[in-house]
Amino acid sequence: MIKVDNLHKNYGKLEVLKGITTTIQTGEVVAIIGPSGSGKSTFLRCLNLLEAPTSGTILIENQDVTDKKTNIMKVRQNVGMVFQHFHLFPHKTVLQNLTYAPMKVKGLGRDSAEKIAYGLLNQVGLSEKAGEYPTRLSGGQKQRVAIARALAMEPKVMLFDEPTSALDPEMVKEVLEVMKTLANTGMTMAIVTHEMGFAREVADRVLFLDGGVLVEDSPPEEFFANPKSQRAQDFLQKML
Amino acid sequence: MNLDFTQFIPSMPYILKGILVTLQIVILAGVLGFVLGIILSLLKISHIKILNWIADLYTSIFRGTPLVLQLMLIYYGSPQIIGYQIEPYTAAILSFGLNSGAYISEIIRAGILAVDKGQQEAAMALGVPYGKMMWDIILPQALKNILPALMNEFITLTKESAIVTTIGVMDIMRRSYQVGAENYSFFEPLLIAGLIYYLMVMTLTFLGKALEGRMRRSD
Numbered sequence: 520m521i522k523v524d525n526l527h528k529n530y531g532k533l534e535v536l537k538g539i540t541t542t543i544q545t546g547e548v549v550a551i552i553g554p555s556g557s558g559k560s561t562f563l564r565c566l567n568l569l570e571a572p573t574s575g576t577i578l579i580e581n582q583d584v585t586d587k588k589t590n591i592m593k594v595r596q597n598v599g600m601v602f603q604h605f606h607l608f609p610h611k612t613v614l615q616n617l618t619y620a621p622m623k624v625k626g627l628g629r630d631s632a633e634k635i636a637y638g639l640l641n642q643v644g645l646s647e648k649a650g651e652y653p654t655r656l657s658g659g660q661k662q663r664v665a666i667a668r669a670l671a672m673e674p675k676v677m678l679f680d681e682p683t684s685a686l687d688p689e690m691v692k693e694v695l696e697v698m699k700t701l702a703n704t705g706m707t708m709a710i711v712t713h714e715m716g717f718a719r720e721v722a723d724r725v726l727f728l729d730g731g732v733l734v735e736d737s738p739p740e741e742f743f744a745n746p747k748s749q750r751a752q753d754f755l756q757k758m759l
Numbered sequence: 760m761n762l763d764f765t766q767f768i769p770s771m772p773y774i775l776k777g778i779l780v781t782l783q784i785v786i787l788a789g790v791l792g793f794v795l796g797i798i799l800s801l802l803k804i805s806h807i808k809i810l811n812w813i814a815d816l817y818t819s820i821f822r823g824t825p826l827v828l829q830l831m832l833i834y835y836g837s838p839q840i841i842g843y844q845i846e847p848y849t850a851a852i853l854s855f856g857l858n859s860g861a862y863i864s865e866i867i868r869a870g871i872l873a874v875d876k877g878q879q880e881a882a883m884a885l886g887v888p889y890g891k892m893m894w895d896i897i898l899p900q901a902l903k904n905i906l907p908a909l910m911n912e913f914i915t916l917t918k919e920s921a922i923v924t925t926i927g928v929m930d931i932m933r934r935s936y937q938v939g940a941e942n943y944s945f946f947e948p949l950l951i952a953g954l955i956y957y958l959m960v961m962t963l964t965f966l967g968k969a970l971e972g973r974m975r976r977s978d
Contacts, residue, residue: 592888607881609977623887
């Protein structure tokens with residue numbers, strides 16, 4: 520469970536997040552949408568402290584990650600993240616990308632790390648690419664490997680930062696399929712996305728951010744059918 | 760032009776022995792400079808201001824004064840600094856290592872900054888601690904990109920090592936010079952020295968290309 524209370528983030532004088540309060544229950548899939556510059560990526564990146572919050576608290580599994588005494592490295596081991604631009608390690612093979620953190624961070628032996636890795640590669644349909652370097656993969660394949668890499672740490676929560684925005688249109692589906700399967704396994708997921716269809720179908724809840732403010736927090740049926748705020752109405756009009 | 764190399768044939772083994780001396784100095788100074796360069800580059804990219812400042816000061820001193828001066832300061836200054844006279848050979852390795860560390864740190868710093876910031880974020884998001892992230896993820900990618908610049912630095916080091924002659928190290932340069940003095944003819948032995956340096960640099964260039972090719976296998 521992730522509990523965010525009055526989260527603020529400033530860059531100098533610029534206020535990017537103006538007090539976000541929300542809770543993401545265990546097993547819940549939350550889609551975070553909003554116009555560009557609304558602070559949705561910053562919000563997501565605050566959850567695993569890739570951005571340091573200016574004020575406010577974030578509890579992940581009842582641990583205050585904004586507390587200086589919390590070992591943030593330990594917390595991050597339980598929070599997987601998938602980036603828009605994949606960020607696979609280019610000098611490591613697909614298999615090594617998956618086994619690196621479990622071996623070096625969790626201290627798993629090579630055999631058990633590889634066993635997990637092969638299982639995950641199988642799950643994302645890329646077992647035959649285990650020995651390839653990332654440059655040899657298509658965008659969709661890279662993103663599926665990136666998802667598998669995050670899952671190899673066996674996290675309790677997965678964060679997705681526009682996972683399909685950098686992909687060619689024909690590759691979006693294969694990545695969304697993997698995410699859908701993952702959602703069905705009961706994984707807690709927070710997804711920043713522009714894929715409205717996906718948000719509507721897979722998310723349990725939609726968070727609509729605009730100007731650093733959480734404007735709407737409602738189930739997708741409700742959000743897409745009758746958005747309460749004028750800003751959400753305008754946004755959806757432009758998107759659909 | 761009247762060149763007579765035959766009179767130097769008996770002196771060849773003597774000159775060639777200098778290769779070992781030069782190589783030893785270059786390799787040890789190169790390793791020292793490389794390790795120092797990594798440490799200094801990490802200080803330079805650190806968020807702690809005092810560490811940046813120390814590393815920048817170090818670099819500015821070693822880049823801002825002549826190498827031959829540093830060599831002599833270390834050699835002739837050793838009795839006053841540490842209380843006893845160090846060997847010329849030790850002074851050579853120290854000064855070259857300390858000097859090239861300054862240059863190499865700038866090369867590595869640029870290499871680290873050129874690695875996509877996302878790599879660091881991906882490692883951080885996986886809970887990889889800073890040291891392991893640098894060593895396993897960032898530095899290998901940085902080194903691949905800066906290999907040509909590093910090779911250049913080692914080539915410079917090989918050639919510049921000839922100035923150890925000034926403090927009496929028996930390297931290729933000094934041996935050739937002595938042979939010249941013995942025979943009252945400097946031109947030929949110096950040409951021989953030039954050829955040896957050239958071949959050493961060519962070998963280094965070849966090894967560098969081979970290493971680069973190996974590191975590019977993930978492209």
